[in-house]
Amino acid sequence: MMKKQFIYWLLTLVVLGTSSCNNYLDINANPNSAISASAQLVLPQAIVSSASLSSAYNSYGAHFGGYMANAGGFSGFGNLLNYNLVTGDYNGLWVNTYDNLQDYKYVIDQTEGVEGQGYFNATAKIMTVLNFQRLVDAFGNVPYSEALQGNTGKTPKYDDAATIYQDLVVRLDAAIAAIDAAKFPLALNASSDPLFKGDMMSWKQFANTLKMRLLIRMSGVSTLSSFVTAKFAAIDKTIGFISTDAIVNPGYTKQDGKQNPTWNAWGYSVAGALANASRIPTQFAYGFYKGQKLTDNGRGTVVFKNFAAGSTPVNQLGNETGAPTIITSYSTWYAGTFSSATSISDALGILKGPSMGQPIMLGAESYFLQAEAQLKGYLPGTLATTFDQGITQSFTYLYKDVTNAVGAGKNVAADVATYKTDNATSYLVNIALATTVEQRLEAIITQKYIAVNMINSDEGWNEYRRTGYPKTNPAGNGYTNIASNKSNSTRPDKLPTRILYPSSEQSYNSTNFKPVNQFSDLIFWDPN
């Protein structure tokens, strides 16, 4: 009896061991994660990641571009105050931008030459340009032609920044052409396109505006002047440029991980905790609102906490003696009402609320770029009108609420008019008063600097480095000196010129990595 049972046992084992060996082992299909995804699923995530990067670049630009200072009650800022940068500083910009670019690369690879996928292909290319421009503006020469090759290019070489810039312009031309030439394209929609909800005209205008930004940035580089002139001439003016803000909103909401990234970084967590209490506005930026340099009660009231009362905490970067602390429970860039952790009102201004959209380029920036192009003769049109439209667009954005509609009781036109009369003698506001080309340029760039304050501060920082505006006085006080008062910079303006290549490159791409100096190595479009 026992013996018989045992033989059955043995038989079972032998059967298991021979006939089903392959079935036994073919069990390696991943039940946890997808191993492929369609372009329709990847593109929207990539766009939203680019929007998150907008917030990250804003924080970086706000620090170096003179928008943001240390608040009282905190120490340990270390090299953030003296600009003795190390390769670890702002590593995330590099890593996350390339990570984001890889998603666009995947969309492009999936859709290249595939009939019906033309819009996905073209929009991924436009967003690729946006992100590479961000990289070049922050790091100069970066991997480009050999980048994003995965297994076949683990140590990509660095390409010349100016060459990358020119190629980006060419890629935008191709992307616009591809949109026009697309055959039976699958339309983008609110689900697959959280930026323009499938409006291809907006995409083309956005591409044109990006192209304009690249060309304007190159415009001071003498060796590229013929390229710039030719490419400006070739811009399809019937398409034009974006006239309102390019805003990404996939449905940001007050849930963990789903809040607007700027709100999440500088406003409040889902649980109602203040996201950051160690930073407040600089006096340098605040002076453009509160009368030290310009008077701007309209925007100031919606941008800063306690602006009307005059008790907004502001500081000079680097000053740790008697530095003001934040107003309890308030981000200084939030002008709404914090009643309790569970009751934080939506507001206007910069931090509107957790469900606000994330601007990746403001309409104001588009107008100020056009104004400069007009100033330099690249585009036709009346500079003063374009300049005023830029200011109006800035007011409009800041007066909008989380639903992207101008808030009740706000009158943009009236407040812009008040702004002009409040600063009746300043050519920075009334450009008609500017008597020289240089003054007009100063007005355009200064107004752009104000418009992108804590929204796309990196553009303020980029344009400061290119043009030297807004004006700074390194010997002056916090309202006139853009730099940290602990600066170790050897430059006249006491600022660095760039951030360093990340430590990850030093470690993992050491053959191509070159150390740079944050005070003497310039981005190619930086004249000094």
Added chain:
Amino acid sequence: MSYLPQLQQSFGSGTTPDDVPNYTPYENQQYGPAFNGSPVIIGKPLQDGSIQTVPYSYQGSREKFWQTGVANQTDFSLSSGDDKSTYYLSGQYFNQKSTVPNDAYNRFSIRANSTRQIYKNLTAIFNTNFIANRYDQSSAAGDAYQNLLMSPGQIDVTKYANWRTDPFANPNGYYNEYFQNPYFTLDNNRALTRNDYFQGNLELHYRPIPKLMLTYRVGISTRNVSSKTTTGKFTYSDYTKSISGSSKTDNAGSVNDYSGFNTQLVNDFLAEYKTNFGTNFSFDVVGGASFRDNTSKDVNVGANGLVIADLYNISNSLNNPSASERNYTARQAGVYGETRIGFKEYLYLHVTARNDWRSILAAENRSFFYPSADISFIATDAIPALRNTNWLQSLKIRGGYSKVGQINLGNSTTFGAYALNTTFGQAAGYPFSSGAGFTINNGLVSASLRPEITTGAEAGFDFELKKYNINGGLTVYKTNTVDQTISVFVSSASGFQNLLTNVGEVENRGLETYLNVTPIKLANGLEFSIGANYTLNRNKVISLSDQSDQLILSSVGTSARVLAKTGQPFPLLQTTTYNRDPQGRIIVDPITGYPASNGSFSDIGITNPPHIFGVNTTLKYRGLRFTTLFEYRNGHYIYNAISTGYDFSGAGIRTAWYNRDRFVIPNSSVLQADGSYVANTNIAVRSGGADFWTDGTRNTGIGENYTNSAGFWKLREASVAYDFPRSMMAKTGFLKGATLSVQGRNLFIWVPKSNLYTDPEYSANGTDSNAVGFTTLGQTPPARYFGGTVSLTF
């Protein structure tokens, strides 16, 4: 505590700027004036206006914070049997209070084993073991340790244990503006874990003919884990917020719930045939097949923002819970054979061969074969002349060659399953109301992952002498491992961040020796024996991938990393170092006297010990036994990722080396206009206080400052045991034996002066990681263990 980090005991609260150190009553940093014993206030006033005053002198509470752990273990066992069956039952209860305040651990285990001869040539054996572990621990011991180090020396932290009732200990009234009360940190962040193991196996031995033995074995081992990790909700009073504004912000509370299982099933079949050919040859052949199936699953849900304080349930949240799920299955099939041929009982040849198939690799790579052979020769049996000397008892000479294949993928939860593809996942907050959004994840996988193969050759001998029980042996070996499977970091400009690939070749050479002697063995029962062993391992990376001669395995911050580098020992520690002149002197700024670093890395050395030397002694006299075990390890290095805890805080001893005065960096030089370097004897650092010691580019970001030899001498164990005489037991009428013993573990450690921080065996990545060599504050101070045991046999 067996080893506490060295802390400065001279300076209290204060921070930057520090041209003149100022006392700050609520500061965490310890860059204030020197202690002088006079009364000072600490913290800010409570709402009722009261404020604490303490003497401005060192209290030593950071040492007193850690508790004496207590462990109790009770065992019971029972065994019995007759000519056809045996059984064994045992139970154990173990209970431990940790050195970390309020942490506790309990273990219950039961074992039942039995054998039974079912039929005259059929025997069944079963073994079962069940262990239930219960942990109640703080999930934030590292944070608490940091908070402790952020407590200036004049504060007696141990007074603040009762934060629920004592207004000065409560977060609202706690003196420290920036760091929490460590007792609150421990209490408010808890992890309750249940970890149940069951192991069982059934074995059948069947001997159809006397020379053939068939064995079938089925085994299961399974682990069920569930845990709940909680963070209490804490809302500061309006008063506290009004005076502390930004630095004391509410904690919304959170709860995480985890459950999972991990099961291994094994089926083995084994046939062994033993015979002799004539009188000279013995022959033993084994053939077998083995199947293994590993499955694991876990589910983790979490919620942030508790509605009702102290109700730790996922449903008690303002927000949607987060959730994740993981499932893994991997299988292995193997067949193997083994033959042992003996000649005249002094020459043995042993050959094995095995082929494995693993589900976790692609079909074309999943099968791999590995053989081995070894030979041993017992010289004293073969050559009678040797045996007949009056000193040699035995001498055995052996040598072997082996090849071993393995797949080093994944861990004990994932088993390496599903590692062959780059994956996609929702990211950037997706899914949103507008739909789904996926990202391509950052892990690349090399096109064809293969098993790694280690080829080894070894030779050695063992001997016994007739006097003093002397025995010893020596083995020399060399192994070469090719195609190690490693996840290496790649430039993120490639679009990815790491690559799972087979790389290069690592060679290990070394020797292992041992020698045991019993020099004293007297008729009165006094016996003393001593044993020693020494191992030397030298290893080297012979080649890596085509693209690169170094591969980073793990990084800590931006100051240290562990890597494989061609031509260097593995794993190699590198850290950032100061800029140095060609003579190795630190270059300092001619005006400020400050050193600097360009952030590049320099080789430090291996993180595994090349030299291990152990000594054990036993002293016996009648029923009394005294044993010790010493160990020495050296030649390796460790990086302590603790600069925030020790130097940013100002608690560490380094920060007081120069009494917070300006000092000249030792062995430094200054660059001259002509490009030469001249020794610096007079340019002192601009500040010898917080501006120097807390600064990343001058101190805390320089990895070499926190790197030291990991060498040590340690008294690992010592014990005294006494067996009560049987005659005494017999008198009791019910006891058969009794033993009383006292033992200690991790008793003493001697480390080089350069080691300021901790027992180098406490590594952040665990001892089984390839990337040993880092410590963090996650490792609370090492403890010394003492125990007593009473064991009774009935």
